[in-house]
Amino acid sequence: MYGSASGSGLQQTVRLAIDCHTSELVAAEALLTLPEVEFTALRREAMQARVDRRKGRAAERFRCAICKCPLYLSRRITGTQNRWFVHDGKADECPWFEGRRLAPEQIKALVYRGQQEGQQHREMKDYIARWLRQDPQVQDVRLEKTTFSEVVKGEWRRPDVRCTYREVPLVFEIQLSYTFLSDVIARDAFYRREKTFVIWVFARFDSSRAAVTDEAFFNRRNLFVLDAQAREDTIARSALTFSGFRQLPSLRDNHSWRDTWEALPVGLHEVIFPADTYRPYFFDYEARRKEIENARIEASRADEERRWQAGVDAYRVAARRFFASDHGDEERKALLEIVDDLEENTAWHPGFEGLRESRFFGYHGVLAVLMSIQAGEPVGYNPKLSAFQVIEAGLRTGSHVGKHAYAVLHLWAYKTYRPTVSEKHRRWLVDYAREVKRSLESGETAYRRDTSFDEAIGLLFPELEEQLSGPFGTDLMSDGDGDGESDGH
DSSP states (O other): OOOOOOOOSOOOSSOEEEETTTOOEEEGGGGGGSOHHHHHHHHHHHHHHHHHHHTTOOOOSEEETTTOOEEEEEEEEESEEEEEEEESSOOTTSTTSTTOOOOHHHHHHHHHHHHHHHHHHHHHHHHHHHHHTTOTTEEEEEESOOEEOSSSTTOEEOOSEEEEETTEEEEEEEEOTTOOHHHHHHHHHHHHHTTOEEEEEESSOOTTSHHHHHHHHHTTTEEEEOOHHHHHHHHHHTSOEEEEEEEEEEEOTTSOEEEEEEEEEEEGGGOBOOTTTOOOBSOOHHHHHHHHHHHHHHHHHHHHHHHHHHHHHHHHHHHHHHHHTTSOHHHHHHHHHHHHHHHTSTTOOGGGGGGGOHHHHSTTOHHHHHHHHHHTSOSSSOTTSOHHHHHHHHHTOOOSSOTTTTHHHHHHHHHHHOOOOOHHHHHHHHHHHHHHHHHHHTTOOTTOOOOTTHHHHHHHOGGGHHHHTSOTTSTTOOTTOOOOOOOOO
């Protein structure tokens, strides 16, 4: 219809257009060779479409091969006839927009690219539509079917391929070199308002292209690519399949993030259709990153817990060595160094400071009595003594709180660990416990409990934590709180 020309007429602004009736590419020079009647008819059709667009109708006769903006035809007769395509509306981002001046080599490169992309665009549309029609879950496949807005009167779009997939509207927009970000944003907004899912399809993966980066970051680091591998997978699967490029996050040893592109075959049945963005995806970058981060935090927490427990166990061992050395200076130093290490752990809190105090771990201190009761034999005491004798000494130990400030604690330990004592001594302990309880309930202070080391004791003797957390024996005690007795059974 149009023929071709390479004549030396005036240079046109738009070098290539798409005929919306035939999908053919039209070189601007071809307009110069058309008979007047044909050019006039085309110009009238293009202008009628322009008028229709002003009335909100979806009408296009020609589109720019680069920016896809609607075009109309213009002419000038000044001795030598000139005819050219004109953008209908602003297209500032288009290198062929009126008013721009390009070097001849730039024009030549854009014409070549437009020719190649026009052919590729048509082939990709046909390919997608052909395979969609073979999918039993897909209905109503249309190429360049005009979609009118049901929300904004007069607004419309003409997607490359439209269909219904599993009873939801789905469109495919092919994104080649000159699909501008502003156009992508506008189309996304339109389809979102119309509750229509849109998949942007690339012909190849090139992470250096701005369009690729923009799409990846907007759509959860997902890209749908119809490359040679995708076509092989489509045939192998007998279903439309894309090369799904996704950016996988990973953590380096220094805890910095590294993102790596990987591809996998992706069919429509493997795609998630989110109703908030209407941008289908097959991989959620942020969810994976959060999963990795949570795993790292959990692993770090578990490691901290292991180191913490190892430190607590080391404290117990070091305390025994300290007692066995008859409170040697080196052993004391080693014990305190372990406390310093524990303090570096995230589980540390000020309540554990008692681990450093001599009143706790020193000569015949609280720690020695508790370890003796737990072991059923003297620890830090004369080995010839019995467990009962160590308990009895502990019951009489006082502090600034009261004359027998650790009696309740040691009775709890006896009741919990059940060291072997004679029947006579057992009865004595039961009677003693009853006296302690009576005294406390009467408001007397002789057996008021010293709670200074409760956190340290709970750490080393977790079996006592429940009793330590109660108010029995403290200023907070009320009638009926707790049980200070040990009945020996």
